Amino acid sequence: MDMTQAMQSVEDLMADTVNSTVTTLRDASHHILEAGGKRIRPRLVLLSYAAMGGNDINQVAPVAAAVELVHTASVVHDDINDHGIVRRGRPSVNAIWGRTFALLTGDFLFTKVYELMAPYKDLNITLAEGTVALVEGETLQASAAKEGKLSREVYYQIIALKTAALFKSGAKLGAQLVNAPAEYTEALGEYGFNIGLAFQITDDILDLIADADQLGKTAGIDLAQGKGLGSAYATNGSSHAAVAEVIEEAPTDDLLTTIKRKVLQGDAIEQGQTQARLLVQQAINALEPLPESAAKDELIELAQQVINRSY
Amino acid sequence: MDMTQAMQSVEDLMADTVNSTVTTLRDASHHILEAGGKRIRPRLVLLSYAAMGGNDINQVAPVAAAVELVHTASVVHDDINDHGIVRRGRPSVNAIWGRTFALLTGDFLFTKVYELMAPYKDLNITLAEGTVALVEGETLQASAAKEGKLSREVYYQIIALKTAALFKSGAKLGAQLVNAPAEYTEALGEYGFNIGLAFQITDDILDLIADADQLGKTAGIDLAQGKGLGSAYATNGSSHAAVAEVIEEAPTDDLLTTIKRKVLQGDAIEQGQTQARLLVQQAINALEPLPESAAKDELIELAQQVINRSY
Numbered sequence: 001m002d003m004t005q006a007m008q009s010v011e012d013l014m015a016d017t018v019n020s021t022v023t024t025l026r027d028a029s030h031h032i033l034e035a036g037g038k039r040i041r042p043r044l045v046l047l048s049y050a051a052m053g054g055n056d057i058n059q060v061a062p063v064a065a066a067v068e069l070v071h072t073a074s075v076v077h078d079d080i081n082d083h084g085i086v087r088r089g090r091p092s093v094n095a096i097w098g099r100t101f102a103l104l105t106g107d108f109l110f111t112k113v114y115e116l117m118a119p120y121k122d123l124n125i126t127l128a129e130g131t132v133a134l135v136e137g138e139t140l141q142a143s144a145a146k147e148g149k150l151s152r153e154v155y156y157q158i159i160a161l162k163t164a165a166l167f168k169s170g171a172k173l174g175a176q177l178v179n180a181p182a183e184y185t186e187a188l189g190e191y192g193f194n195i196g197l198a199f200q201i202t203d204d205i206l207d208l209i210a211d212a213d214q215l216g217k218t219a220g221i222d223l224a225q226g227k228g229l230g231s232a233y234a235t236n237g238s239s240h241a242a243v244a245e246v247i248e249e250a251p252t253d254d255l256l257t258t259i260k261r262k263v264l265q266g267d268a269i270e271q272g273q274t275q276a277r278l279l280v281q282q283a284i285n286a287l288e289p290l291p292e293s294a295a296k297d298e299l300i301e302l303a304q305q306v307i308n309r310s311y
Numbered sequence: 312m313d314m315t316q317a318m319q320s321v322e323d324l325m326a327d328t329v330n331s332t333v334t335t336l337r338d339a340s341h342h343i344l345e346a347g348g349k350r351i352r353p354r355l356v357l358l359s360y361a362a363m364g365g366n367d368i369n370q371v372a373p374v375a376a377a378v379e380l381v382h383t384a385s386v387v388h389d390d391i392n393d394h395g396i397v398r399r400g401r402p403s404v405n406a407i408w409g410r411t412f413a414l415l416t417g418d419f420l421f422t423k424v425y426e427l428m429a430p431y432k433d434l435n436i437t438l439a440e441g442t443v444a445l446v447e448g449e450t451l452q453a454s455a456a457k458e459g460k461l462s463r464e465v466y467y468q469i470i471a472l473k474t475a476a477l478f479k480s481g482a483k484l485g486a487q488l489v490n491a492p493a494e495y496t497e498a499l500g501e502y503g504f505n506i507g508l509a510f511q512i513t514d515d516i517l518d519l520i521a522d523a524d525q526l527g528k529t530a531g532i533d534l535a536q537g538k539g540l541g542s543a544y545a546t547n548g549s550s551h552a553a554v555a556e557v558i559e560e561a562p563t564d565d566l567l568t569t570i571k572r573k574v575l576q577g578d579a580i581e582q583g584q585t586q587a588r589l590l591v592q593q594a595i596n597a598l599e600p601l602p603e604s605a606a607k608d609e610l611i612e613l614a615q616q617v618i619n620r621s622y
Contacts, residue, residue, distance in 0.1 A: 080414065081415075104453065107384075110422065125429045128423070
């Protein structure tokens with residue numbers, strides 16, 4: 001299966017799927033989809049599928065597109081809750097169309113997934129697991145931010161739900177599409193889960209150390225929401241009070257700088273990077289039982305890309 | 312099939328389905344579900360199913376629950392966009408838990424539907440049609456409100472999408488579950504679509520003439536959003552300017568009273584009631600080809616209840 005061609009099919013399918021006659025939904029959906037993004041989740045679906053011998057782009061593309069649309073819906077809603085004004089290097093849907101239409105665009109993307117996934121019966125259970133977990137993780141995160149309390153344990157609970165679960169679902173879905181043996185499906189699920197954790201830790205580190213231009217999204221938002229890696233690792237409470245103060249409003253530069261400095265005083269970044277490297281190694285180890293293939297090699301490469309990136 | 316027992320199964324299933332370990336999602340979902348509501352959509356699914364000879368509660372309950380959860384999700388999100396503080400006689404999710412958690416609760420309900428509908432393959436297409444239309448209708452409505460323009464034609468386009476399409480899907484789903492002949496499935500779809508329109512017109516009239524205690528939800532909101540039946544029917548523009556002024560903020564009593572008086576000066580109410588009665592008659596006529604059954608009689612009764620209600 002040619003990966004470039006397969007990814008192009010996923011892109012085309014997503015663009016087609018969101019072609020509503022209601023222009024706001026169509027335009028807002030195309031706006032966020034055309035901005036790109038890393039497309040790690042659909043690549044994960046395609047590579048798992050190929051690693052298990054799948055080679056029918058038409059069979060796998062709707063599933064890969066569904067996983068990416070779930071992620072895209074969550075991103076659009078996230079930018080409402082976090083007052084994010086830049087996303088993927090463009091103004092967010094929220095910034096251009098406002099809260100009401102951003103909310104409806106996210107709902108539109110979530111419900112378009114019903115349509116895409118209709119032919120896949122039980123695979124909907126796997127996708128539902130990742131999607132429901134994503135919403136649960138976002139909710140735990142908002143609760144932790146509101147209470148101004150975020151322990152390392154809660155941080156891991158949050159990223160497992162909000163990010164790693166959908167990575168796990170995506171990796172399993174590729175295998176389930178070709179009825180791969182349970183042993184391989186589980187192995188791919190573990191791989192997906194671990195790179196999901198590593199991906200999110202890396203994201204949170206970048207949110208701390210990069211600026212908006214590099215990230216392509218509003219920087220410091222996660223930090224201001226008290227949910228970044230930094231506030232989990234760096235202190236036992238000293239930064240949380242400061243973080244809590246800015247939760248309810250859009251972040252201002254001064255406050256952010258103060259919080260950032262406090263968080264960076266610890267060894268949070270280093271600890272996080274070490275942890276992410278370990279998780280990537282575990283992910284690669286999980287692939288051990290799989291037969292050798294070009295797709296397996298690409299999965300190993302993908303795991304490394306997840307932590308070796310600057311945006 | 313015993314309808315009381317079937318409806319109880321739907322209630323139990325909905326309550327079980329939303330049992331998240333994340334307490335906010337669980338509590339907010341139970342809060343809105345326990346408030347009740349008219350449960351017309353799941354009754355529609357059950358009665359269509361029974362009218363086509365279905366008699367397995369376990370087969371139909373998840374589909375009926377899915378349709379009601381889609382509606383519930385949309386209601387929770389609606390109250391964010393409309394600043395609704397009372398819903399089904401209780402404070403809205405938005406009023407108790409705030410915007411962020413209301414948004415996530417709606418997302419949670421939308422994504423739980425993936426799980427419930429997983430076993431039903433192609434029926435997901437029918438549900439997707441109703442759900443996507445619902446979101447499209449809400450979007451058109453918000454656009455019309457924003458522009459302060461709402462013609463009678465656009466009003467019908469909106470209610471067809473935001474309400475009638477899901478009624479249509481619900482009625483078709485019941486029939487599709489037992490592989491009913493296409494003729495009957497289409498007849499039930501037409502029935503559902505027409506009572507959906509009648510239901511929404513009646514809702515909009517009640518929003519104009521009733522108060523919050525009777526309605527169990529914040530009254531006048533639809534009006535303030537420029538989307539009520541009144542503003543569509545009553546004038547050729549004179550009320551729209553006034554309506555437009557209050558769109559962006561929560562309605563205040565004084566402005567509402569003014570708008571209400573202007574709208575009520577026309578014969579909007581009477582026209583709307585006449586139209587709703589015609590639609591109910593069309594719905595009942597559509598059932599003509601169906602074989603006689605207790606369920607068919609109940610569908611006829613349901614059509615009449617849709618317009619003969621005070622809340």
